[in-house]
Amino acid sequence: MQPLPKFEYREPGSVAEAARLLAELGSRAKLIGGGTDLVPSMRQGLYTPAYVISLQRIADLRGVAWEDGVGLRIGPMTTLREMEASAEARARFPFLAAAAREVGSPQLREMGTVGGNLCLDTRCRHFNQSEDWQDCVEACVKRGGEFCKASPNGRARKCFAVFSADLATALVAANARVTLQSAGGARTIELADYYTGDGASPTAGRPDEVLTEVLVPSAMQGVLGTYLKYRMRQAIDYPIAGVALTLRPRDGRVHDARMVVGGISSRPVIVKGLGALLEGKVLDETLAESAAKLARKSATPLANTAGDRAHRKQMVYEFARRALAEAAHAAAGAGGGEAR
Amino acid sequence: MKQVVQLNVNDAEHELALDPSRTLLEVLRESLGLTGTKEVCLLGSCGACTVLVDDRPVLACLTLASACQGKRVLTIEGLRQGEALHPLQQAFIDKGAVQCGFCTPGMIMAGKALLDRNPHPTPDEARAAIAGNLCRCTGYEQIVEAIVAAPAVDEAARVGAREGGHYLMPDMAE
Known part of the structure; x- marks a missing residue:
C-alpha cells in the first residue's frame, strides 16, 4: 500500500513538554489526537510534517468534569465516544453529547477527539483528493496555487473550503471557550473567535500552541439545545449542513437564542439577527419560519462539497425550522409557563 | 528513524523496529502476516480494517503503529478459541x-x-x-x-x- 510520508514521532508526557517541542519545531510539526483527520490527509500527501506529536499520553488533557461556578470542562483528548457517553455532558448539556454522537462512525468516534473535532481541517472537493488526482490539475489556493476553484468565477484568491465539525458547531452555540497554551503562556478565547473564516488556515491557533481545555461556562446551565445534521447517509458522512440551536425558555418565551450553522462555510456561521428576532417572544410556527429564513440567508454555500448549492441552502432552512420546532416543543415540555 | 515498539497482538508479544510513519494496518498485514484485517479505502470511510485496541474498535489504517506501544491489539485471527470458532x-x-x-x-x-x-x-x-x-x-x-x-x-x-x-x-x- 502507498505508505504515509515519512516523519518523526513524539509522545510528550505533559502539556509543558508538548509546548516546548512545538516552540522548537514550529510549523514543521503537526499535533495528532486520534489521527482520523490528519492521517487520511497525510495519506493523500496534503500534509507532510517532519514531526508528528501525539497528545495521547497526556492524562491531564482527558475527561469531562463539571465545576460549580466555572462550567463543564472538557479535556481536548477526550474521545468523541467518551463525550457522547459522559454522564456530566448528558445531564447538563445533552445536545453536546448528541452532537458528538453525530460524528463519523463508531470507530471514528472511538479514535477521534473533542479537540480534534474543534481543530478539524476544512474540506473541499478540489483539495481532499489523491496525489494522482492532484497531479493532473492545477493546484488550488489551499495547495499553494493562485485561485480558489470553488469560488463562483474561479478567480478568488481566498480559500473557501468547508468547516464540517459537528461538535464544534454545537459548542459555538453553547458559547464555549477554548484555552490555548504555548511555552510563553496561556490564553483563553471564545470558540467562535477561534475560527478565522479562511479555509486555508481555519483556526486562530498558532503553530506553537496546544489546545488544552474546552469550557462551557456555568452561565449556560439550564439552556435548551439541539443539533441536527443533514447528510447523505446516516453514518460516516460529513454534514451537508449542521444546525445547532440554544435558547433559554422562560414563562413560555424565548431568551438568549443562538443558532450556528456548520458545513456550509469555512467557519461555523452564527445566524445574525436570530437572537434579536426571537428575544422575549413566544416561538410559534410563523416566528420559527422567519427565523429559519434568517438561517437560510446566512448560508452562502459554494460548489465544494456533496449536494448542489441551492439544495444545501434550502436544507439549512429546513433543518433550522426543525431545530426551532424541536426547541419550541422542548420549551413547552420544560414547563415554560404555557401548555403546548 | 526507526523506533522499537512493543505490541501485543492476539496475546502474542512482538518487539518490532518500525518507521514511525507505518500504520497498524501495514504492520499487521506486512510485518506480522496477519492478512485477515483488510485494506480497502485507507481513509477511514469503510471499516474493513477494524481491529480492537485495548478492547476499543478502531481503524487500523488510521492508527499509527508507534501509538500502540504497550497496547493490546486483537484481530480477526485472534478470535478463535483453540480449534473452535468464536x-x-x-x-x-x-x-x-x-x-x-x-x-x-x-x-x-x-x-x-x-x-x-x-x-x-x-x-x-x-x-x-x-x-x-x-x-x-x-x-x-x-x-x-x-x-x-x-x-x-x-x-x-x-x-x-x-x-x-x-x-x-x-x-x-x-
Whole structure:
C-alpha cells in the first residue's frame, strides 16, 4: 500500500513538554489526537510534517468534569465516544453529547477527539483528493496555487473550503471557550473567535500552541439545545449542513437564542439577527419560519462539497425550522409557563 | 528513524523496529502476516480494517503503529478459541452473513466490540455498531441477524461442550 510520508514521532508526557517541542519545531510539526483527520490527509500527501506529536499520553488533557461556578470542562483528548457517553455532558448539556454522537462512525468516534473535532481541517472537493488526482490539475489556493476553484468565477484568491465539525458547531452555540497554551503562556478565547473564516488556515491557533481545555461556562446551565445534521447517509458522512440551536425558555418565551450553522462555510456561521428576532417572544410556527429564513440567508454555500448549492441552502432552512420546532416543543415540555 | 515498539497482538508479544510513519494496518498485514484485517479505502470511510485496541474498535489504517506501544491489539485471527470458532464467527456462518467476505473481518470485530459491552444487543443496536462498516453484497440484514444471534450460538456451544462436542473449524479442504 502507498505508505504515509515519512516523519518523526513524539509522545510528550505533559502539556509543558508538548509546548516546548512545538516552540522548537514550529510549523514543521503537526499535533495528532486520534489521527482520523490528519492521517487520511497525510495519506493523500496534503500534509507532510517532519514531526508528528501525539497528545495521547497526556492524562491531564482527558475527561469531562463539571465545576460549580466555572462550567463543564472538557479535556481536548477526550474521545468523541467518551463525550457522547459522559454522564456530566448528558445531564447538563445533552445536545453536546448528541452532537458528538453525530460524528463519523463508531470507530471514528472511538479514535477521534473533542479537540480534534474543534481543530478539524476544512474540506473541499478540489483539495481532499489523491496525489494522482492532484497531479493532473492545477493546484488550488489551499495547495499553494493562485485561485480558489470553488469560488463562483474561479478567480478568488481566498480559500473557501468547508468547516464540517459537528461538535464544534454545537459548542459555538453553547458559547464555549477554548484555552490555548504555548511555552510563553496561556490564553483563553471564545470558540467562535477561534475560527478565522479562511479555509486555508481555519483556526486562530498558532503553530506553537496546544489546545488544552474546552469550557462551557456555568452561565449556560439550564439552556435548551439541539443539533441536527443533514447528510447523505446516516453514518460516516460529513454534514451537508449542521444546525445547532440554544435558547433559554422562560414563562413560555424565548431568551438568549443562538443558532450556528456548520458545513456550509469555512467557519461555523452564527445566524445574525436570530437572537434579536426571537428575544422575549413566544416561538410559534410563523416566528420559527422567519427565523429559519434568517438561517437560510446566512448560508452562502459554494460548489465544494456533496449536494448542489441551492439544495444545501434550502436544507439549512429546513433543518433550522426543525431545530426551532424541536426547541419550541422542548420549551413547552420544560414547563415554560404555557401548555403546548 | 526507526523506533522499537512493543505490541501485543492476539496475546502474542512482538518487539518490532518500525518507521514511525507505518500504520497498524501495514504492520499487521506486512510485518506480522496477519492478512485477515483488510485494506480497502485507507481513509477511514469503510471499516474493513477494524481491529480492537485495548478492547476499543478502531481503524487500523488510521492508527499509527508507534501509538500502540504497550497496547493490546486483537484481530480477526485472534478470535478463535483453540480449534473452535468464536460464537460470532459461527453465527456469521449459520446466518449466511458472508458473500464476498471482504468486509467480514471488520464486521465481526465491530460486532465483537458491541457484544463485549452489550452481550444481548437488539437489531437496532447491532445496526448502530456496524454503521461504520460498508458491505456491498449482503444488504446487511444477515449480518445484523448474526450479531443478534451470537449469544444463542455461544450458549449452544457451551451446552455442546458440556455434552462432549463443540463447534469445530470447518475443514476448508473438504
